[in-house]
Amino acid sequence: MSEELLLPFAYVFAGLLGAILGSFYYATATRVSYFFYSAARKSYPRKRDRFRALIFKPSFCMECGAPISRVYLIPVFGYAFSRARCAECGTRISPKHLVAEIYLAILLPTLLYFGRSWPEALLMTLFAGQLYVSIVTDTRHMILDHENTAFLFLWAAILTAIADGTTARLIGGGGTLVIFGALYWISRLTGRTMMGFGDVPLSAAVGLFFGFPTLLIVFVAAACGSIFYSLVIQGSRNAPAPFGASLGFATLTAIPLQIVAQWAGFLQF
Ligand SMILES: [Zn+2]
Incomplete structure:
Protein backbone atom coordinates (compact mmCIF):
# COMPACT_ATOMS: atom_id res chain seq x y z
CA MET A 1 0.00 0.00 0.00
CA SER A 2 1.22 3.49 -0.74
CA GLU A 3 2.04 5.89 2.05
CA GLU A 4 -0.99 8.08 1.25
CA LEU A 5 -3.37 5.17 1.68
CA LEU A 6 -1.73 4.21 4.95
CA LEU A 7 -2.01 7.69 6.45
CA PRO A 8 -5.70 7.57 7.56
CA PHE A 9 -4.97 4.26 9.28
CA ALA A 10 -2.11 5.88 11.16
CA TYR A 11 -4.51 8.48 12.61
CA VAL A 12 -7.14 5.88 13.50
CA PHE A 13 -4.43 3.82 15.19
CA ALA A 14 -3.18 6.94 17.02
CA GLY A 15 -6.73 7.64 18.23
CA LEU A 16 -7.14 4.09 19.54
CA LEU A 17 -3.73 4.14 21.19
CA GLY A 18 -4.57 7.53 22.75
CA ALA A 19 -7.85 6.15 24.15
CA ILE A 20 -6.00 3.16 25.63
CA LEU A 21 -3.36 5.43 27.18
CA GLY A 22 -6.09 7.74 28.51
CA SER A 23 -7.84 4.80 30.13
CA PHE A 24 -4.54 3.47 31.53
CA TYR A 25 -3.43 6.80 32.97
CA TYR A 26 -6.79 7.72 34.53
CA ALA A 27 -7.00 4.27 36.09
CA THR A 28 -3.42 4.69 37.34
CA ALA A 29 -4.30 8.10 38.80
CA THR A 30 -7.28 6.78 40.77
CA ARG A 31 -5.31 3.68 41.85
CA VAL A 32 -2.31 5.71 43.07
CA SER A 33 -4.74 7.91 44.98
CA TYR A 34 -6.50 4.84 46.42
CA PHE A 35 -3.54 2.65 47.37
CA PHE A 36 -1.09 5.36 48.47
CA TYR A 37 -3.08 8.29 49.82
CA SER A 38 -6.65 7.23 50.74
CA ALA A 39 -7.79 5.51 53.96
CA ALA A 40 -7.40 2.18 52.08
CA ARG A 41 -3.61 2.49 52.29
CA LYS A 42 -3.82 1.19 55.85
CA SER A 43 -4.68 -2.24 54.40
CA TYR A 44 -1.27 -2.09 52.70
CA PRO A 45 1.11 -1.00 55.45
CA ARG A 46 4.30 -1.63 53.49
CA LYS A 47 5.16 0.47 50.46
CA ARG A 48 6.13 -2.69 48.59
CA ASP A 49 2.58 -4.06 49.02
CA ARG A 50 1.09 -0.82 47.74
CA PHE A 51 3.21 -0.97 44.59
CA ARG A 52 2.27 -4.62 44.10
CA ALA A 53 -1.45 -3.81 44.50
CA LEU A 54 -1.11 -0.81 42.18
CA ILE A 55 0.36 -2.94 39.41
CA PHE A 56 -1.24 -6.36 39.85
CA LYS A 57 -4.65 -6.01 41.52
CA PRO A 58 -7.28 -6.39 38.76
CA SER A 59 -9.64 -3.44 38.23
CA PHE A 60 -12.27 -3.18 40.93
CA CYS A 61 -15.00 -0.81 42.11
CA MET A 62 -13.46 1.49 44.70
CA GLU A 63 -16.78 1.74 46.56
CA CYS A 64 -17.72 -1.93 47.00
CA GLY A 65 -14.53 -3.75 45.91
CA ALA A 66 -16.34 -5.84 43.27
CA PRO A 67 -14.16 -6.80 40.28
CA ILE A 68 -14.99 -4.92 37.07
CA SER A 69 -16.00 -7.00 34.04
CA ARG A 70 -13.50 -6.87 31.16
CA VAL A 71 -16.12 -5.53 28.74
CA TYR A 72 -16.41 -2.39 30.88
CA LEU A 73 -12.66 -1.83 30.70
CA ILE A 74 -12.75 -1.11 26.95
CA PRO A 75 -11.82 2.58 26.60
CA VAL A 76 -14.74 4.97 25.88
CA PHE A 77 -17.20 2.16 25.01
CA GLY A 78 -16.89 0.52 28.41
CA TYR A 79 -18.31 3.67 29.97
CA ALA A 80 -21.40 3.39 27.73
CA PHE A 81 -21.76 -0.39 28.17
CA SER A 82 -21.70 -0.05 31.96
CA ARG A 83 -24.27 2.79 31.78
CA ALA A 84 -21.79 4.67 34.00
CA ARG A 85 -22.64 2.56 37.05
CA CYS A 86 -20.96 -0.23 39.00
CA ALA A 87 -22.81 -3.46 38.08
CA GLU A 88 -22.56 -4.62 41.70
CA CYS A 89 -23.38 -1.65 43.94
CA GLY A 90 -24.76 0.84 41.42
CA THR A 91 -22.30 3.60 42.36
CA ARG A 92 -22.08 6.17 39.57
CA ILE A 93 -18.82 6.10 37.59
CA SER A 94 -17.47 9.63 37.16
CA PRO A 95 -17.61 11.05 33.62
CA LYS A 96 -14.01 12.16 34.28
CA HIS A 97 -12.98 8.64 33.13
CA LEU A 98 -14.61 9.28 29.76
CA VAL A 99 -13.19 12.81 29.44
CA ALA A 100 -9.67 11.54 30.27
CA GLU A 101 -9.93 8.79 27.62
CA ILE A 102 -11.33 11.08 24.93
CA TYR A 103 -8.75 13.81 25.61
CA LEU A 104 -5.76 11.55 24.86
CA ALA A 105 -7.68 9.85 22.01
CA ILE A 106 -7.87 13.29 20.35
CA LEU A 107 -4.48 14.56 21.52
CA LEU A 108 -2.25 11.86 20.00
CA PRO A 109 -3.60 12.12 16.42
CA THR A 110 -3.59 15.95 16.75
CA LEU A 111 0.08 15.95 17.79
CA LEU A 112 0.84 13.56 14.96
CA TYR A 113 -0.89 15.76 12.38
CA PHE A 114 0.52 19.12 13.48
CA GLY A 115 3.78 17.85 14.96
CA ARG A 116 6.86 16.32 13.46
CA SER A 117 7.16 12.68 14.36
ZN1 LIG B 1 -19.36 -1.11 43.31
Missing part, protein backbone atom coordinates in the same frame (compact mmCIF):
# COMPACT_ATOMS: atom_id res chain seq x y z
CA TRP A 118 5.65 9.64 16.05
CA PRO A 119 8.22 9.55 18.90
CA GLU A 120 7.64 13.23 19.69
CA ALA A 121 3.82 12.88 19.60
CA LEU A 122 3.97 9.76 21.76
CA LEU A 123 6.28 11.32 24.36
CA MET A 124 4.06 14.39 24.63
CA THR A 125 1.02 12.13 25.06
CA LEU A 126 2.76 10.15 27.81
CA PHE A 127 3.64 13.43 29.54
CA ALA A 128 -0.01 14.55 29.35
CA GLY A 129 -1.26 11.20 30.68
CA GLN A 130 1.22 11.26 33.55
CA LEU A 131 -0.25 14.63 34.56
CA TYR A 132 -3.60 12.88 35.26
CA VAL A 133 -1.88 11.35 38.28
CA SER A 134 -0.63 14.78 39.46
CA ILE A 135 -4.08 16.34 39.01
CA VAL A 136 -5.99 13.55 40.79
CA THR A 137 -3.64 13.22 43.80
CA ASP A 138 -3.32 17.00 44.17
CA THR A 139 -7.07 17.74 44.01
CA ARG A 140 -7.96 14.82 46.29
CA HIS A 141 -5.11 14.87 48.81
CA MET A 142 -3.05 18.03 48.12
CA ILE A 143 -0.16 15.67 47.36
CA LEU A 144 2.09 15.26 44.33
CA ASP A 145 3.54 11.80 43.98
CA HIS A 146 7.34 11.90 43.55
CA GLU A 147 7.52 8.67 41.56
CA ASN A 148 5.01 10.11 39.12
CA THR A 149 6.99 13.35 38.84
CA ALA A 150 10.09 11.23 38.07
CA PHE A 151 8.24 9.80 35.04
CA LEU A 152 7.29 13.32 33.94
CA PHE A 153 11.00 14.21 34.06
CA LEU A 154 11.88 11.10 32.10
CA TRP A 155 9.50 11.90 29.20
CA ALA A 156 10.54 15.59 29.19
CA ALA A 157 14.23 14.61 29.24
CA ILE A 158 13.89 12.21 26.27
CA LEU A 159 11.94 14.92 24.42
CA THR A 160 14.75 17.40 25.18
CA ALA A 161 17.26 14.94 23.75
CA ILE A 162 15.42 14.02 20.54
CA ALA A 163 13.22 17.02 19.67
CA ASP A 164 13.95 20.62 18.66
CA GLY A 165 14.50 23.38 21.19
CA THR A 166 17.01 21.56 23.38
CA THR A 167 18.62 24.78 24.68
CA ALA A 168 15.27 26.48 25.33
CA ARG A 169 14.07 23.41 27.22
CA LEU A 170 17.23 23.15 29.34
CA ILE A 171 17.00 26.85 30.25
CA GLY A 172 13.29 26.35 31.02
CA GLY A 173 13.82 23.33 33.25
CA GLY A 174 16.92 24.67 35.03
CA GLY A 175 15.50 28.17 35.49
CA THR A 176 12.21 26.88 36.87
CA LEU A 177 14.02 24.56 39.29
CA VAL A 178 16.15 27.43 40.64
CA ILE A 179 13.28 29.95 40.89
CA PHE A 180 10.71 27.57 42.39
CA GLY A 181 13.34 26.07 44.68
CA ALA A 182 14.13 29.57 45.99
CA LEU A 183 10.41 30.37 46.37
CA TYR A 184 9.90 27.18 48.35
CA TRP A 185 12.90 27.93 50.56
CA ILE A 186 11.67 31.50 51.22
CA SER A 187 8.15 30.26 51.98
CA ARG A 188 9.59 27.77 54.48
CA LEU A 189 11.77 30.42 56.15
CA THR A 190 8.97 32.95 56.44
CA GLY A 191 6.48 30.32 57.56
CA ARG A 192 4.07 31.12 54.73
CA THR A 193 2.88 28.02 52.95
CA MET A 194 2.81 29.37 49.42
CA MET A 195 3.64 26.03 47.90
CA GLY A 196 4.38 22.42 48.74
CA PHE A 197 7.72 20.76 48.07
CA GLY A 198 6.13 18.58 45.38
CA ASP A 199 5.36 21.70 43.34
CA VAL A 200 9.10 22.35 42.80
CA PRO A 201 10.07 19.23 40.79
CA LEU A 202 6.68 19.18 39.03
CA SER A 203 7.14 22.79 37.88
CA ALA A 204 10.70 22.03 36.72
CA ALA A 205 9.44 19.05 34.67
CA VAL A 206 6.82 21.30 33.03
CA GLY A 207 9.50 23.98 32.45
CA LEU A 208 11.73 21.39 30.76
CA PHE A 209 8.81 20.16 28.66
CA PHE A 210 7.77 23.58 27.27
CA GLY A 211 11.10 25.40 27.36
CA PHE A 212 11.71 29.10 27.78
CA PRO A 213 9.82 31.37 27.08
CA THR A 214 6.68 29.28 26.30
CA LEU A 215 6.62 28.06 29.91
CA LEU A 216 5.87 31.61 31.12
CA ILE A 217 2.42 31.54 29.48
CA VAL A 218 1.69 28.17 31.06
CA PHE A 219 2.78 29.28 34.55
CA VAL A 220 0.76 32.51 34.36
CA ALA A 221 -2.30 30.48 33.32
CA ALA A 222 -1.69 28.03 36.19
CA ALA A 223 -1.30 30.86 38.73
CA CYS A 224 -4.52 32.48 37.48
CA GLY A 225 -6.26 29.10 37.79
CA SER A 226 -5.00 28.72 41.35
CA ILE A 227 -6.13 32.23 42.36
CA PHE A 228 -9.50 31.68 40.67
CA TYR A 229 -9.92 28.43 42.61
CA SER A 230 -9.15 30.10 45.97
CA LEU A 231 -11.21 33.24 45.43
CA VAL A 232 -14.19 32.04 43.44
CA ILE A 233 -14.60 28.35 44.21
CA GLN A 234 -13.36 28.31 47.80
CA GLY A 235 -14.42 31.90 48.48
CA SER A 236 -11.33 33.01 50.38
CA ARG A 237 -8.00 34.55 49.49
CA ASN A 238 -6.30 32.29 52.02
CA ALA A 239 -7.98 29.05 50.98
CA PRO A 240 -5.42 26.43 49.94
CA ALA A 241 -5.37 25.86 46.19
CA PRO A 242 -3.73 22.85 44.57
CA PHE A 243 -1.15 24.60 42.36
CA GLY A 244 0.05 21.29 40.92
CA ALA A 245 -3.43 20.45 39.64
CA SER A 246 -3.79 23.94 38.21
CA LEU A 247 -0.42 23.55 36.46
CA GLY A 248 -1.59 20.17 35.16
CA PHE A 249 -4.74 21.63 33.62
CA ALA A 250 -2.82 24.57 32.16
CA THR A 251 -0.34 22.13 30.58
CA LEU A 252 -3.07 19.91 29.12
CA THR A 253 -4.60 23.03 27.56
CA ALA A 254 -1.26 24.36 26.31
CA ILE A 255 0.10 21.17 24.67
CA PRO A 256 -2.27 21.14 21.64
CA LEU A 257 -2.18 24.95 21.39
CA GLN A 258 1.65 24.93 21.37
CA ILE A 259 1.90 22.32 18.63
CA VAL A 260 -0.60 24.18 16.43
CA ALA A 261 1.23 27.49 17.08
CA GLN A 262 4.52 25.86 16.03
CA TRP A 263 2.88 24.39 12.95
CA ALA A 264 1.47 27.83 12.02
CA GLY A 265 4.87 29.42 12.56
CA PHE A 266 3.97 31.53 15.61
CA LEU A 267 6.44 29.67 17.80
CA GLN A 268 9.97 28.83 16.80
CA PHE A 269 10.40 25.32 18.16
